[in-house]
Every structure is written in C-alpha cells, then in structure tokens.
Amino acid sequence: MLTVMSAWLPGVAHAWWQGDWSYRKAITIDTTPKGGNVAESAGRVPLLIRLHSGNFQFDGLQDNGADIRFVAADDKTPLNYQIQQYDPVLGVALVWVDVPQFPAGTTQSIWMYYGNKKAPEAGKPSDTFDPDYTLVYHFEDTSGTPPKDTTAFANNAQTAPARIAEDGILGKAAQFNGTSTLAVPASPSLAIKDGGAFTFSAWVKPSALAAQSLVYSRRDGGSALLVGIDNGVPFAEVDGGAAPARTPAGQPVAANQWTHIAVTEDGKTLTLYVGGHQYAQIPAALPALNSPAAIGGDVANAPAGFSGFAGEIDELRLSKVARPASLIAVDAMSQGAESKLVAYGNDEKQSGFGFGYFGIIVKSVTVDAWVVIGILLFMAALSWIVMYRKATYVGNVDKANGYFVRRFREVAGRHLVGLAQIDERSDDGRRLRNSSLYRLYRAGVAEIHSRVDGNGRTLITTESIEAIRATMDATLVRENQHLSRSMVMLTIAISGGPFLGLLGTVVGVMITFAAIAAAGDVNVNAIAPGIAAALLATVAGLFVAIPALFGYNYLLIRNKNVTANMQVFVDEFVTRLAEAHRSPDHSLAGE
Template identity: 35%
Template sequence: MVLRSMCARMMGVVGAVLLITLMMGIGRADAWWDAKWQFRKKVAFDTTDKGANLKDSLSDAAVLVRLHSGNFAFDNAAKDGSDIRFVTADDKSPLKFHIEKYDPKQGIALVWVKAPKVTGSNNQDSIWLYYGNSSVSGIQEAGGTYDTAQALVYHLSETEGSPKDATAYANHASSFAGSLATPSLIGNGASFKGGQQKIVVKPSPSLNFAKGFTFSTWIKIDQPQSGARLFSWEQGPQALVVGIEGDKPFLRVASNGKPAVSAAATTALTMKAWHHVAVSVEPNKRMSLYLDGKEASSANLAGDLPAPAADIALGASFVGDMDEIQIANVARPGAWFAAAVAGQGQDGKLTTCMQEESGKESESLTIRLIKVTARSITFDGWLVIGLCTLMLFMAAGVFISKFNRIQRIKKGNESFLESFNHLHDPLELDQQNEDFEESNLFRIYQSGYDRIANWAEKQGKQKEDVTLTTSAMNIFRAALDRSNSEELKKMNAWMIVLTLGISGGPFLGLLGTVWGVMNTFASLAESGEANLSAIAPGVASALACTMFGLFVAIPALFAYSFLVLHMKNLNVETRHFMEEYALRVEGFHGEEGS
C-alpha cells in the first residue's frame, strides 16, 4: 500500500510537470509575434548594480542595441537588415527604431530603439528583436525613435556632406568643416582640428530652450583645449556655452543684464579616451554638468535661458573627435545620462542580447557559433588550420592502413599456425598456400626454410635428409631474427606521422593562436580602441587554431596507443613462434635429434 501510494504521488508530480511544460510550450508558440519571422532574440535591460546601476526609471528613451557576430546571426537576417523588427516584451506592439550601421561583412550593426520603459534597479524589462523574413522591406522610422523633446540628434555616421539630424525636426547642419568617417565609439564620428572647423546649425522653433536645455556628446581629446566649444550659442551678453578649458569641461549661461553662471568639472578628462559630456539646464532652478554619467558640477540658475539670434555652433575651436551629439528642449534627469553611458559606452552594460530562438526548426546554437568563428578566422589562421587538417588526414590514413594490415596479418597467422602445428617435419609445409600471403610468421618461416635449403644444397643433400650442425642452427636463427627485423620495419613505417601529430599538432595550433592574438592586439593598437565586441572575434579565431591542433593530437594519441598495443602483441606472438620453430627444426634435423 505504501509503495502504491508513493507511485501514485510520483505519477501525479510527473503529470503536473508535463502539463506545465505543455502549457509553457503552447504559451510560447502563441506569444510569437508573427509566424513569418523565423528568428527572434530577447534584448534584456539590466539596471541593477551588476548592470547599468540606474536607480530611476526612464520611458521612451532611445536605446542603442549593439549587434555583432558574437551575439547575432547575420546569416539568418536580410543582407541589409531590412527584416529587423523590434517588439514589446508582451509580443504585441512593434517599436520604432532605425539603423545607424549594418555591415554583415564586418559583423557589426548599430540600431537605435525607442524603449517603452526602462525600470530602475531592475533586470526584468526587455524587448524582442525579430528577423529572418525575406519577403519584407525595411520600415525604419528615425524620427519616431525619439520623443518630442528631442530636438536634434547627429549620429555623425555620414561619409561625406554635412551631418544630418535623425529626429523628425530635420535640424540638419547648414555648414560643416571637419572630417567625417572617423572610426569612433559608435560606428563613425567626426574629427575637428580647431580653427574654423565646426558644425553650424540654424535656429528653428524646435531649438527653443525656454522650458529647458539638454546637450550631450561623446568626445576624445589628445591634448588640452584652449577655449574649445562643444556647444555655443552666443551673441553679445547672451551666451549658452558647453566647452572645455584645458582638460576640464564647463558650462556657462549668461542672460541680458545678469551675471554669467558657470559650473566646471573638477575631474580632468583622460587623454585619448572617450568621455560622455552632458549638461541639463532648467530655467529659474538649476543647471548641472555631467561627466561619464555622473554629476560633476552644478549651480543655481536664477533666470531664463538666453535666446540669441545667432547660429548654433558645435565643435568650434575644438581639437579632437566627437560622436553622437544630442540636444533636447527640456532638462533631462541624471538617469538619462547614466543610461546613455551604460548603453552607448564600450562596456554596454545596459542591454544584453539573449540566445536566439527559432519559430521553426533551424540550426543549433553550437553550429551557428561555429559559423561565426569560421567567419572571423584570418588568412594566417586558415593557413595553420590547413596544416593541422593535413596532418589529421595523414594520421587518419596511417591509422587505417596499419589497422587493416594488422587485421590481415592476424588472419594470415591463424591460418599459418593451424597448418604449422600439424606438421611432423617442420620443413614440409606447403608454401603455395595463398592463405599465408599476409602472415608475417609465414614470411619468417620462409626465410628460415630458404636458409636451410641453401645450406643443404651446398652440402649436396636434400633438406629432408640434412643434419644441421650447431653452426648451421645459429645461421638458421640469425635468418629468423633478420626476417623479424624486416617485418618490424615494415610495421613501424609511417608511424612517425602519428608521433608528429601527437607532439607537433598542439604546438602548431599554439603558433596559430599566438599569431592570431598578436594580430588582434596589433589591430587594436592601430585603431586606438578596445572593447569586447572588437576583441572577441579575433581571439575566437586564434583559439580555433589551438582547437584544431588538439583535434590532431588527441585522435593521433589514441590511434598510436591502439596500434602500439596490437603491434606489441604481434611481436610477442612472433618471438614465441621463432623459438618454437627453431626448437622443432633442431629436434628434427639437429645433430642430437638425428
């Protein structure tokens, strides 16, 4: 009764688990946004201490989603990214987004998505990324990616012409002097060399800062600045300036008839490193300067913001690189800049792309990652892998050949010994038997037989009637030893290939790894940037060489050990036969036997 009760309970638990699993499977199938899209990937937001470390929540913020060959299967999406879609976590509402860069050859994509909500101190928020539908065209909407307060966004991703505004307000640059297509933190950026180089923006209704002002950008400088203006809107006594003096950013606001109010950072900028500089100004309240997502300085502002009739200048007298310039006509909270640094910076702690899911059967994650690694392997890596593969095929060929030879020898030895053991005279074996052709014992037998036949011929006797002296028996045994040595040479031929595979394969793979890592760091040193998405493909490529080296060494080691064991057994059997053969010949044809 107790056993029956336990079985009933166990069946109940199993049934409940199966039911829950089935319901989860049905829920997942029903949750798929559109069956026409084959693949999807969850993009999770982490604002906890382990992620972006945001305490306050944000809504309708444009979040950067970085895709690279390590977290996205470019082969499963359209070549131009036109089938990419973003959907809310409940799989119901498509989200506005636009692509700044999409390059499957380089394995990089930069996509800006309007996130409905990013909750502070939370890691449960997420959105869905869908792709894998060749029948659709792109529906990007750059303007819809931003809220109505976002007045200007320059990605600086253009390769020629003037910077273009990504918002719906189209506050494009009226003139530009500087360099575009500069490798930057987020795709490409712009470089300025001071002097007259700058971006000029004409005033517009959307660039009205009566209710507040927010400016942010990424910068990298190689030298201290002198009067650099990241943002400047100045005319006479009115001025709204965000700049750098020496190596410290500052904010200055001056209105008609009122003293200028300034806020300067006390922390110096690190040379040749990217920094996020942002300001938030609320009229009649407060103005704050942020450096790398943290408030660096602040001041009370008693009065309205100025409204000069002059043009807005970006990057005037600035020497360095700029990327991702954003201007809003409201005062953004501090969490906005912390999220920007965490989401746009090199660490990318705000967003995480989870494992790919498929709407129907497709290749496994392991196969996809292998393809990703294969695409990252450089020429020198393929050269080493090619050599390792050649060694592997040679080792496999030697193993198969030796294994087949050993099996044939064993079969031939069985037939030979069956006949030899039934002989009265050890020299009366039928040597025309084709079953003995593969037997090494038969070939050793023949060498001894031939030696006795030659000795008997010299004595003028038939081999059946010959009586072997001690000297003749020594010659007979020497013939057996020589024949055995020749058989061992044949058996050991080409075994050096397996030895080289065992000892040389790992070192050859290590050579490719060191070479690949050296090239990876050399390219990083040349570009001046270092981040995980840039390093990971090169390191994966380098480690692939080590893996192929082990692919050679491990099977070669097993094959070598297997063959050596069987060859030792054959050698033991051969030595026993030689002793028995010599003793039987001596007993039948020796002086004492006669």
C-alpha cells in the same frame, strides 16, 4: 578528425529568430555592480553597440552590413537600430540599438543576427531615437556638408563646421576653429515653452581652454540658454531677461581630452552633468525660446562677452524632456571608452558547424589545400579501418589461443595428437578456428602422421623432430605475416601524414603571400585567414599521424605477445614430442 574539430565549435541555440539568418551573436547589457553598476532604470535607451575585430569577425555579412538585425531576448521581437558606421576592411562598426526598457541592477540580453545575403537594409534611424529627441547629430557627413538630423524631425543644420575630423569619440566629429559656428534653424519641434523641459548633451574636446567659450547658444530677444566652457570650467547659463543664472564652478576639464557634458531642465531646476555625473545644479526655469540656435559659438548679432569654441564636438543631442540622471550616466558610459556595461558573447551558426574561428579557416582554404586535406582524410579513414580490423583480428586470435592452451594442457599428457581429431563444426572446433596455436599444432601433427611405417607405427627420430620444428617454424612465419599484414598502412600514415600536411601548408602560405603581393594589401585581416587556412593542412596531417601512431604501437605489442606465445608453444610441443619418443623404438602414447 571531424569529430575532434567539431569540439571547437559553439553549440546550436535552442531558439532562432528566422531561418534566413545563418549567424547570431549574444549581446548582454550588464547593469549589476560587476558591470555598468546602474541602479535606477534609464527607461528607453538608444544603446551604442561597438563592433571591432576584437569582438566580431566581420565575416558572413553583406558588404554594407545591411543584413544585420537586432532581436530582443525573447527571440521574437525585432528592435529598431541605426548603423552609424560600418567598415569591414578596418573592422569597425557603430550601431545604435533601441532598447525599450533598459535594465537596472541586472542583466539583459539581446541578439544580433546576420548572414543573409538577400536581406534588404532595415535600419530605422528615426525610430531608434524616441520621439522626445528633437535633434541628433552624429557628424558622419563629409567636410563642407551641413550635419543631418537623425530624428524624424529633420532639424538639419544650415551651415557646416570648419571641417570633419576622423578621430571623434564615435567615428567622425565636427571640428570648430573658434570663429565659425554651426547654425540650427528654428522649428516647432525645437521650440521651448516658458518653463518648459529640455536636455542638451554632447561630447566636447577643447583644443584650448579659452574664456567664455560657447558650445551651444540660443537667444530669443532678451532671453538666452547658453552651454559652454570658461577657462576649462563647464557651465550652463539661463537668462530670462533679468539677472542671468549660471551654474557654480567646479573641477575644470582638460584640454585635448574628450568630456561628456549634459544639461537638463525640468521646469524648476537646471542641472549640469560632466562625465555622466552631476556637476552643478541651480534653481532656474527656462524662458520661451523659439529662435535659431548656434553650435560651437554664439548666435548672430549676440552681445559681446562670449567667444567661439575651438576644438571638436561629437554626438550632439537635444530633447524636449528632462532626461533622467541614469540615462545621462548610461550615455557617458556606453559612448565613451568600451566599458563593462556591454558584453559580447560568442558567435553562433544555425547549423552548429563551420562557424566561429574554424569557419573562417575553412572558408579561406585554397583548392590545393583541399586536395591535400582530401588525401589526408582518405589516409585517416584507411588507417582507422586497418586499426579496427587488425585489433579485432588479434583480439580473436589471442582469445582463441588462450582456449587452445587450456585444452592442450588437458590432453597433452595422455594423447599429444588428440586435439587434431576435433570436428570443426563442434563447439571446440568453432572456438579453436581463430587460434594461431591450433594451426601450428595441426601443422606439427600432420608432420607426425606422415612418418608412419609399413606396420602402421609412427617412428620419430632426432632428425624427424628437427624437421617437424622446421615445419612449425614455417607456419609460425606465415602467421606472423598475417598478423603484420596492412600494418605498413599505419607506418605510411605516421610518417607520411605530417609531411603531406606540411606540403599543403607551405603551398598555401606561398599562395597567400603571392595573392597579398598582387593585391598590395598588407593588413593583418588579409594575411591571417590565409595563413590559418594553410596551417589546417598541417593540423590534418597530425590528426592522421597521431591516432595511427598510438594504434600502431598498440597493435605491435599485441602482435609481439601472440608471436611470443607461438614460439613458446613450438618449443613446448617439440619438447613433449621428444620426450614421448626417447628412442626410435618408442611410439606416440596411445598409438
């Protein structure tokens, strides 16, 4: 049974990062046309890894996911990562992994290792995002708490959004009501030189399409950089103190729908991206900006004409460089709905056994089910031993019977009882030792030799022939009993195995539902492992019964063939004996 069950399990990998980690999962980045279709390199990318119950079992890890590690394809180089969210109860995790060189037009694999209960937390948020990121807000803080910057620059907000929404594009999101803003203080890392480079990106979900609604605002004297939505039309505006320059209008975005908006400035050109694609572009350079910024509205004491943003904002980032278009496209693709850019492989266990779906089942088996499975394993082993020994025995008997029939045909016409004198140590004796026909023959010959008169003559009458047949029939019955010996173990395995397995399943299901009722937890993750483990007992019962059924039927046919041959031989021997003694005055040939 274990051999069959091991076929369900993944093979052992040839390389392993560190022996302390029991499990790993292959994660493939596919930028070919069949995957994400990214033709140009995006450079260093903080890639989002979405784990959920559809691609990960959340089994074998620490409760907070502290033992997760990411390793490059060489199985040697650890990768920086940040766990944004990890909830094994809901079966959801969001992890950012630092991919040093994002592939273009090809595939690249990384490994996620886990399953080390002693491993400390090793996430490095500040190293996951390259030093050119000056601010990254995930908005995973509690309501009323100013968002914290993930980068090493610690550009934390001074104020909090109106509230934190649970249904962000990536975990939680900041919700704005159109009047309150999120204030970001000035800092050297956020300062922009005259004609400097800059990138803004965020996911926005407007609840209403208002006029001149600002998502990001930064003003310094008469200069300004504004990013917003005007009646559904995304825009970016640069004001260097003269006439402001705004990107031209394009296709409007929809209300109550998440949209990725990004703005890049390389010192000469201001480019607006919507949904990962270029939306608009104007020749413009940024003025020097060293003042505080505002998110979700305009900065304090700003001139009139703009309104606050009403809706949700998630995954807001600022960079001090102009990010390439390929990176903007990768961010929009990987952070939005799950795409073909990232593929999740099967889970592997270092030892190669007891993992995957079967591993989950084994870990959920209760003590009573193990008792039933143990009994079934014993029954399986016993039935296999019986099948092997009986198949070996009947094979030897059938082979020896074939040899005896050939020898009997050779001598029967000349000397009916001649084979009875064979020395058991001779070659003939060794080959006839396992023959059931030979044992019938010797029983008949012994009866013939017991019918010798005072003159040394063998006298066979009609009554004697019937007595000899009765003796040979009795020997035939004993041979059949020997052939059928232990066959009852197979019938027990066939009929009792499934019922015993069903008993284990029923008891396991009862215990599972009782535990669920006691805990008050009715989610599928709590029910499914127990039910699957309970069904393992039934599977074990079938693994006992099915081979036993096949083996029993095979042995039954073989035994019937041997029995038929013995019956035919008894008839033939008695017939030849009657022919040799047609009257009481006749004796055996050769005597």
